[in-house]
Structure formats: structure tokens, C-alpha cells
Amino acid sequence: MNTPTTLLPPGYRADSFGRLVPEDGIKKIDLLRDDTVKTIVKGGLLLQEQMRTWKHQVLADIAAFCELSAEQYGVKWGGKKGNLSLVSYDGKYKVLLAVSDALAFDERLQVAKTLIDECIHEWTANSNTEIKVLVEHAFQADRQGKINTGRIFGLMRVKIEHPKWKEAMDALKDSIQVTSTSEYLRMYERIGDTNQYRQITMDIAGL
Numbered sequence: 001m002n003t004p005t006t007l008l009p010p011g012y013r014a015d016s017f018g019r020l021v022p023e024d025g026i027k028k029i030d031l032l033r034d035d036t037v038k039t040i041v042k043g044g045l046l047l048q049e050q051m052r053t054w055k056h057q058v059l060a061d062i063a064a065f066c067e068l069s070a071e072q073y074g075v076k077w078g079g080k081k082g083n084l085s086l087v088s089y090d091g092k093y094k095v096l097l098a099v100s101d102a103l104a105f106d107e108r109l110q111v112a113k114t115l116i117d118e119c120i121h122e123w124t125a126n127s128n129t130e131i132k133v134l135v136e137h138a139f140q141a142d143r144q145g146k147i148n149t150g151r152i153f154g155l156m157r158v159k160i161e162h163p164k165w166k167e168a169m170d171a172l173k174d175s176i177q178v179t180s181t182s183e184y185l186r187m188y189e190r191i192g193d194t195n196q197y198r199q200i201t202m203d204i205a206g207l
Contacts, residue, residue, distance in 0.1 A: 101178045139151075
């Protein structure tokens with residue numbers, strides 16, 4: 001168990017196993033490395049908290065503006081929102097608020113898979129090979145055991161009038177569950193006098 005930094009006695013540092021080591025027994029380069037890493041991380045954590053506070057304030061400002069704008073038409077702004085784009089008066093800047101739902105599938109996904117398998121089995125063995133491949137690809141899970149929602153939606157777009165296939169598609173639709181909703185804030189700046197915009201990078205790797 002690691003020893004909290006705030007509880008370390010003067011002149012000691014904790015190693016990776018939580019053991020107290022006197023500083024005079026640690027190489028100077030190791031002490032310097034420790035100081036460098038902790039200074040960088042401390043600054044990064046402070047910046048992270050500032051960005052979190054800034055994001056919450058921006059979202060509140062956008063909501064307040066939308067409420068004010070809706071009042072101009074006697075409408076109350078509320079409920080779940082979709083994507084929203086705000087552009088400055090001179091057209092130089094654009095703020096995009098994107099709302100994304102995280103989807104998951106309940107037990108009815110396997111019910112749908114069983115129905116689809118039965119449906120394919122009823123067809124002749126030498127036909128609908130493409131559908132068989134599409135189905136197996138759609139239901140293939142990744143290393144974390146998650147199903148790709150895009151593949152499932154692709155399967156649902158296949159037009160087949162077989163009654164059991166339709167029943168399977170209904171089971172697929174019913175199996176979709178929204179587990180969480182995330183809001184993504186992006187800012188853009190117009191490129192010169194063109195109609196093109198470039199995103200204002202907030203990711204450290206892109207600066």
C-alpha cells in the first residue's frame with residue numbers, strides 16, 4: 001500500500017512499493033526525475049481542473065443563451081437536445097455542441113441472433129451466402145466483449161420480407177438501450193476569407 005505524499009516524514013520519499021526511503025539514500029538524478037515528473041503532473045492536473053470548470057461554464061452559458069433565444073418565440077427551452085451550432089456575428093468563429101448516446105444491447109440481442117439463424121437455416125444452403133457473412137460479422141464481439149453498434153444497424157438496413165427476419169429485426173430494435181449521454185464541445189475558426197473552418201485544438205497532442 002502506497003504511503004500518501006502528505007504523510008511522508010521530512011527527508012523521506014516513498015518508492016513504488018510504498019516503502020519510506022531516506023532522500024540521502026536516493027541518487028540525485030532519481031530525485032531530480034521525481035521532482036520533474038511530479039511538477040509536470042501537478043501542473044497538468046491543475047490545467048485539467050481549470051478546463052473542466054471552463055467546460056461546465058460554457059455549457060451553462062450555451063443553455064442560458066438557448067433559453068433566452070427560445071423566449072423570443074414564447075417557447076420554453078428544455079428536455080434532451082441534439083447537436084447545436086452557434087456562429088459569431090462576423091462568421092469567424094463557430095461553437096458546436098454535439099450530443100452522443102452510448103448504446104448497449106440487452107438479452108434480446110441473442111434472441112434476434114437465434115431468429116436470424118433459424119431464418120437462414122430455412123433457406124437453401126447454397127443461397128444467401130452474403131447474408132450469412134453479414135450476420136456473423138455483425139454479431140462478432142471485440143476483445144472487450146462489446147458488439148459494434150454500426151454493424152448491427154447495417155444489418156437492420158437489409159431489406160428482407162421474411163416474417164421471421166422481420167421478427168428478428170424487431171427484437172434487435174427492442175434490445176437497444178441508451179446507457180449514457182455525453183456532450184462534446186468543439187470550437188472552430190474560419191480559415192481566412194474562405195467558407196472553410198478549422199477546429200481549435202484543445203488536445204495537448206494536437207497543439
